[in-house]
Each structure stands twice: as structure tokens, then as C-alpha cells.
Amino acid sequence: KAGVTQTPRYLIKTRGQQVTLSCSPISGHRSVSWYQQTPGQGLQFLFEYFSETQRNKGNFPGRFSGRQFSNSRSEMNVSTLELGDSALYLCASSLARGGASYEQYFGPGTRLTVT
Amino acid sequence: DAKTTQPTSMDCAEGRAANLPCNHSTISGNEYVYWYRQIHSQGPQYIIHGLKNNETNEMASLIITEDRKSSTLILPHATLRDTAVYYCIVRPSGQGAQKLVFGQGTRLTINP
Numbered sequence: 111k112a113g114v115t116q117t118p119r120y121l122i123k124t125r126g127q128q129v130t131l132s133c134s135p136i137s138g139h140r141s142v143s144w145y146q147q148t149p150g151q152g153l154q155f156l157f158e159y160f161s162e163t164q165r166n167k168g169n170f171p172g173r174f175s176g177r178q179f180s181n182s183r184s185e186m187n188v189s190t191l192e193l194g195d196s197a198l199y200l201c202a203s204s205l206a207r208g209g210a211s212y213e214q215y216f217g218p219g220t221r222l223t224v225t
Numbered sequence: 226d227a228k229t230t231q232p233t234s235m236d237c238a239e240g241r242a243a244n245l246p247c248n249h250s251t252i253s254g255n256e257y258v259y260w261y262r263q264i265h266s267q268g269p270q271y272i273i274h275g276l277k278n279n280e281t282n283e284m285a286s287l288i289i290t291e292d293r294k295s296s297t298l299i300l301p302h303a304t305l306r307d308t309a310v311y312y313c314i315v316r317p318s319g320q321g322a323q324k325l326v327f328g329q330g331t332r333l334t335i336n337p
């Protein structure tokens with residue numbers, strides 16, 4: 111079974127631009143979560159989607175948004191990019207939600223550099 | 226969310242067992258202990274999880290103390306490819322279950 115895929119793998123953007131990142135979960139997985147990883151803050155939870163609805167949200171500004179499609183694929187968008195948004199953005203999928211027994215599997219990430 | 230405490234770094238010789246400790250003294254009865262690892266610049270890799278009982282899979286063993294306040298991840302025969310940052314996570318049940326809270330982890334170095 112194919113793992114979680116993320117596109118693009120690398121991205122360079124300029125301050126003030128916006129960016130859209132894509133995540134395809136493992137086949138059959140319905141929950142998709144997004145995380146940001148930076149050297150200073152480590153791995154931080156952004157948000158989670160299930161059945162096309164945002165279910166959980168981390169402590170990030172409104173410039174960070176996301177959505178999920180009916181096939182469980184998800185996108186996240188960052189508007190008005192700042193230098194501090196440079197990070198590895200990770201997507202994770204799990205079979206279901208509502209229980210801690212469902213493992214989350216991570217994709218390889220998208221490395222975003224803002225100049 | 227329960228907080229975990231892990232050593233910042235550890236070393237282990239190749240071929241020996243690597244034992245990574247984690248303290249989670251404020252864990253609640255319905256919270257799971259999860260272990261992930263992250264090899265440089267890759268996405269975290271799921272290793273194993275448990276609630277009360279010890280668990281074993283093809284990658285590792287997880288030993289949880291009877292009072293559940295600490296656990297140990299065991300890599301039975303460490304190889305150079307096991308060099309990574311290992312994260313111990315206490316995962317709540319219910320609505321917050323999908324939000325994994327990562328600490329700083331333990332940087333494990335396997336030496337030849």
C-alpha cells in the first residue's frame with residue numbers, strides 16, 4: 111500500500127506570496143493532519159481534517175488554512191508568506207479519528223523556503 | 226496534554242540493544258504512549274504504541290511500567306540506520322487524539 115504523499119517536495123517563495131501544499135493520504139485513511147517543523151519550535155500541530163471538516167486547530171494565525179476533499183486528499187494554504195514560515199510542512203494520515211489507538215503515518219514533507 | 230521527559234541524547238554501539246527511556250508521570254488512564262522516530266529531514270516514522278501492556282512488533286519493544294508513569298523503547302539489535310531522533314508522545318483519547326504533541330525527543334546515535 112502506498113504511503114502518504116506530499117507535493118511539491120521543495121518550494122521557494124517570496125515574502126508576501128501565498129502557497130498551496132498538497133497531501134494524499136494512505137488509501138482508506140480519512141483523517142489528515144498537518145504539522146509545521148522548524149529548528150526553533152520543533153514539530154507543531156497545525157490542523158486536522160476529517161470528512162471534509164476541520165476538527166482540530168493548533169495555535170497558528172489565520173494565514174494558515176486548509177481543506178479536505180471528498181477523496182480525503184487535503185491541501186493547506188499559507189497566505190502573505192513571512193520569512194518565519196520557512197519550515198518543513200508535514201502531513202499525516204490515519205484510518206479514523208476519535209481514538210488514540212489509530213496510528214498516524216507521516217509523509218516525507220514539503221520543504222518551504224521563504225526569501 | 227501529558228508532558229514527557231526524555232534524555233536529550235544517547236549513544237549505542239551497533240548490534241547492541243538501545244534502550245530509550247521516557248517519563249510521563251502525569252499520564253491519564255486512557256492515554257496511550259506512542260513512539261515515533263525521525264531520520265534527518267524525513268517525516269516522522271511510527272514505531273509502536275501501547276496503553277498498559279508491553280508491546281512488541283518487528284521494529285521494537287515497548288515496556289510500560291505498572292504505574293504507567295514511565296516507559297522504555299527497546300531496539301533489540303541497533304544498526305547504523307537506527308540513528309535518528311526518537312519522540313515519546315502521550316496521546317489523549319477523544320477529541321484531542323489526532324493532535325500529536327512532540328517534545329524535543331532523544332537524539333540516538335548508533336556507533337560502529
